[in-house]
Amino acid sequence: MEKHLLFDFDGTLVDSLGIGLKAMNIVGRRKGYPRVNSEDLDDLLRKPIRERFRHYGVPMVKLPALALEFYREYKQCLQELRFFEGIPDMLHRLHEAGCRLTVVSSNDPEIIKNYMAHHNISLFHKIIGSNRIFGKDKIIRRYMRQEKLVPEQLIYVGDELRDIEACKRAGIPIIWVSYGFDHEELVKTAGPEFVAHSPAEVVSIINGLEHPLLK
Structure with a gap:
């Protein structure tokens, strides 16, 4: 059975917290929202994303339009974007093991494609993006329909x-990586099936799973 691994981009493959904060504050200043300071991040990353926006007075209904502006500014900072240590090795090891790799992200797919091309990484079956903050479960279900897959794959x-939350709705397991954005205090009650503290641990989890994906 073919193995399909879906990856988030920001906070999972790349450390984009710094440039995200920079882009957010540029857009926020333009729109009149309060500045987000780096010393506020630890507290913010312990809150659900809706609470973060509410804290800064950002209406959820405006997020799609704000996301478009955010990623325009994000593009200007791509030279500062870096893979987390160990990510390229993780991707190559999983690809060589026969896994089919896909990115499913809220980021602009052109940003992701250009970044991967710049780093000479052409390991992905598909790169799927959306400017919506929520709704990854719909993207995952669409991917399963297009690829004729069942959740166990x-x-x-x-x-x-x-x-x-998106994986729970789509009925697929998730490996939550602790080195990304959201604090463990926030996600522990959500019940991720697996937790990895490094890219190497992601590989170890995949290799050791008793899951139909690997049969």
Whole structure:
């Protein structure tokens, strides 16, 4: 049975917290929202994402339009974007083991494609993006329909509470990575099936799973 691994991008493959904060504050200043300071991040990452926006007075209905502006600014900072240590090795090891790798992200797919091309990584079956903060479960279900898969054939790798919630709705397991954005205090009650503290641990979990994905 073919193995399909779905990856989040920001906070899972790349450490984009710094450039995300920079882009967020540029857009926020333009729109009149309060500045987000780096010293506020630890507290913010312990809150669900809706609470974060509510804290800064950002209406959820405006998020799609704000996301478009955010990623325009994000693109200007791509030279500062870095893989987390060990990510390229993880991707190559999983690809060589026969896993089919796909990115499912809220980021602009062109940003992700260009970043991967710049780093000479062409290991992905598909790169799927959306400017919606929520709704990854719909993207995952669409992917399963297009690829003619059942939930037991997929595992998602992500770093946020909303990733876990989307996987629960889609009926697929998730490996939550602790080195990303959301704090463990926030996600522990959501019940991710697996927890990895490094990219190497993601590989170890995949290799050791008693899961139909690996049969």
